[in-house]
Amino acid sequence: MSVNLIETIENLGIPEVPEERERFKIESKDQAAWALRKMSRIKAEIEENNRVAQAEIDLIVSWRDEENEKLERSISFFESLLHEFFLQLRESDPKLKTMKLPHGTLKMRAQQPQYEYDEDVLLPWAKENLPEAVVTKESVAKNPVKKHIQETGETVPGVTIIERPEKFSVEVV
Numbered sequence: 001m002s003v004n005l006i007e008t009i010e011n012l013g014i015p016e017v018p019e020e021r022e023r024f025k026i027e028s029k030d031q032a033a034w035a036l037r038k039m040s041r042i043k044a045e046i047e048e049n050n051r052v053a054q055a056e057i058d059l060i061v062s063w064r065d066e067e068n069e070k071l072e073r074s075i076s077f078f079e080s081l082l083h084e085f086f087l088q089l090r091e092s093d094p095k096l097k098t099m100k101l102p103h104g105t106l107k108m109r110a111q112q113p114q115y116e117y118d119e120d121v122l123l124p125w126a127k128e129n130l131p132e133a134v135v136t137k138e139s140v141a142k143n144p145v146k147k148h149i150q151e152t153g154e155t156v157p158g159v160t161i162i163e164r165p166e167k168f169s170v171e172v173v
Contacts, residue, residue, distance in 0.1 A: 036172055040173065082106055085106075086099065097109070145159060
């Protein structure tokens with residue numbers, strides 16, 4: 001009966017339970033060197049995958065940008081025609097601000113003026129004529145504080161030191 005059961009299981013394609021194998025361990029410099037070579041090849045493959053993918057992405061982005069530029073020019077063309085049309089309508093009705101249509105709305109709105117500032121010219125004037133407009137930002141330079149704590153061992157209010165464990169890293173060439 002047990003032979004038939006094993007044959008049935010094999011015929012169903014159910015995989016046998018694999019034997020427990022001992023996990024691989026690196027036990028010598030040669031094995032460590034082999035692992036580093038293996039990692040180096042894997043990283044090179046990752047870099048190649050990234051390079052190939054980026055080349056494809058660049059190609060697609062370039063295509064998209066070219067196609068969208070053509071479409072944006074079409075939008076601008078139609079916007080200029082609609083603007084011209086709206087201005088003609090406003091000649092007969094200067095109070096016209098909005099025109100609703102089935103597929104959109106044409107609007108004409110007044111805008112606030114835009115201010116552009118030249119800080120190099122404005123700052124000296126503001127210091128002399130409008131000091132309340134001058135902003136001084138204070139902050140603490142962190143390196144001198146860190147150096148002070150390291151040299152004196154003093155506990156400084158507002159500074160919390162968090163000890164961290166050693167960090168292991170692998171550099172593959």
